Amino acid sequence: MSELLPVAEAQARLLAAAPTLSTETLPLADAIGRWAAASLIARRTQPERDLSAMDGYAVRFSDLPGPMRVIGESAAGRPFAGAVKAGQATRIFTGAAVPEGADTVMVQEEARRDGDTLWLDGEGPAREGANIRRRGLDFADGDTLVAAGERLTPARLAVAATGGLGDVTVRRRVRVAIAATGDELVEPGRAIEPGRLPESNRLLLRALLADLPVEIIDLGILPDRLEPLTDTFRHVAADVLVTTGGASVGDHDLVRPALQAAGAAIDFWRIALRPGKPLMAGWRGDMAVLGLPGNPVSAFVTGLLFVKPMVAALAGAAQPLPQTTTGILGEALPANGPRTDYLRAELRDGRAYVATIQDSSMLRTLARAGCLVVRQPHAPAAAMGDSAEILVIA
Ligand SMILES: Nc1nc2c(c(=O)[nH]1)N[C@H]1C(S)=C(S)[C@@H](COP(=O)(O)OP(=O)(O)OC[C@H]3O[C@@H](n4cnc5c(N)ncnc54)[C@H](O)[C@@H]3O)O[C@H]1N2
Numbered sequence: 163m164s165e166l167l168p169v170a171e172a173q174a175r176l177l178a179a180a181p182t183l184s185t186e187t188l189p190l191a192d193a194i195g196r197w198a199a200a201s202l203i204a205r206r207t208q209p210e211r212d213l214s215a216m217d218g219y220a221v222r223f224s225d226l227p228g229p230m231r232v233i234g235e236s237a238a239g240r241p242f243a244g245a246v247k248a249g250q251a252t253r254i255f256t257g258a259a260v261p262e263g264a265d266t267v268m269v270q271e272e273a274r275r276d277g278d279t280l281w282l283d284g285e286g287p288a289r290e291g292a293n294i295r296r297r298g299l300d301f302a303d304g305d306t307l308v309a310a311g312e313r314l315t316p317a318r319l320a321v322a323a324t325g326g327l328g329d330v331t332v333r334r335r336v337r338v339a340i341a342a343t344g345d346e347l348v349e350p351g352r353a354i355e356p357g358r359l360p361e362s363n364r365l366l367l368r369a370l371l372a373d374l375p376v377e378i379i380d381l382g383i384l385p386d387r388l389e390p391l392t393d394t395f396r397h398v399a400a401d402v403l404v405t406t407g408g409a410s411v412g413d414h415d416l417v418r419p420a421l422q423a424a425g426a427a428i429d430f431w432r433i434a435l436r437p438g439k440p441l442m443a444g445w446r447g448d449m450a451v452l453g454l455p456g457n458p459v460s461a462f463v464t465g466l467l468f469v470k471p472m473v474a475a476l477a478g479a480a481q482p483l484p485q486t487t488t489g490i491l492g493e494a495l496p497a498n499g500p501r502t503d504y505l506r507a508e509l510r511d512g513r514a515y516v517a518t519i520q521d522s523s524m525l526r527t528l529a530r531a532g533c534l535v536v537r538q539p540h541a542p543a544a545a546m547g548d549s550a551e552i553l554v555i556a
């Protein structure tokens with residue numbers, strides 16, 4: 163018991179061994195949720211010249227409050243060709259180039275105009291240069307807009323487009339094979355005989371990976387017999403093989419011997435994690451093998467802490483691990499034992515209320531939980547109102 167592998171060490175060991183997948187080039191619109199395989203460098207300066215931030219008049223600050231003579235118009239995409247000289251102004255619209263000679267934009271709500279004659283009628287722009295976006299305000303040609311290994315969020319795709327890019331290089335999709343094991347399991351929604359149980363872990367894991375670039379290979383429900391397990395594990399072609407169940411020490415826990423018979427080398431088995439202690443991990447060639455415990459909450463936690471990060475790492479994430487944050491405890495917690503504990507908790511009014519019973523078979527407490535409260539090994543007792551590390555899950 164005492165030498166169970168610490169969670170962080172297990173994660174680091176596994177992720178460090180992740181191979182580098184080949185790349186593909188995608189139009190920006192198809193790259194949402196991928197990770198940039200190389201940095202995205204701006205091919206243009208934004209804005210490429212001084213632009214108006216408001217609808218109004220391009221003026222010379224020293225001419226205010228007028229009168230000024232309106233000599234033309236500058237609209238977005240249709241700049242004014244000439245120059246604004248002393249005593250002159252142009253009509254201007256948001257996003258339009260500021261004409262040469264003008265140095266300030268006066269908003270139209272503060273303008274009085276009679277034919278081509280214009281006056282300031284209000285407080286006016288506070289300073290020279292008001293309401294103008296300077297060339298390069300956002301970024302300059304050659305700037306790094308998105309670093310390699312960063313996720314392509316909606317905002318990062320938009321900045322790439324503005325930087326003049328049309329496509330992006332990313333890792334190819336990660337092929338993830340998922341198998342449930344257990345003679346008691348039945349496909350969800352089917353008629354259930356006494357003693358049997360609806361299978362939920364494949365669905366859980368698939369849903370957990372839904373926002374990652376994956377191709378799921380569904381291996382179905384496998385029986386608790388060595389030959390069919392070995393046969394399936396030997397023939398699966400994937401980047402990650404995930405199994406659930408049969409990971410513990412019972413007579414019907416055959417996943418480990420079957421994986422080994424199929425040619426997989428087990429790197430570690432059993433870690434200092436609750437729930438999720440019986441996790442096993444290893445490699446069959448370049449394919450990562452993750453044998454998750456069967457208890458649904460254990461499968462969820464190990465899915466979150468190992469499967470998702472492994473998939474993200476293969477997809478090119480520089481920071482594949484889930485990011486925790488700080489929350490406030492809604493009630494006191496006892497001192498923790500030797501394993502890192504992930505406690506289901508409801509989030510209400512900015513506080514985390516830990517469920518009283520944390521049995522790893524209980525999906526309803528997981529379904530109600532907004533976060534997991536993370537308790538490090540041997541953490542001392544905590545009081546109500548103490549801050550705690552939390553992992554938001556819903
Ligand atoms: N003597 C010991 N017994 C157990 C230990 C131990 O250290 N010594 N560890 C316990 C811990 S911790 C866990 S977690 C479980 C994990 O065991 P397995 O991975 O072998 O899981 P199973 O026995 O196959 O299943 C456990 C439980 O979960 C249900 N299950 C399994 N798969 C699914 C699925 N796909 N969908 C829904 N439910 C599933 C299964 O029916 C069992 O009730 O071992 C402890 N035992």
Ligand code: MOO
Nearest residue numbers: 437438439460522
């Ligand atoms: O690790 Mo088990 O997952 O405690 O129930």
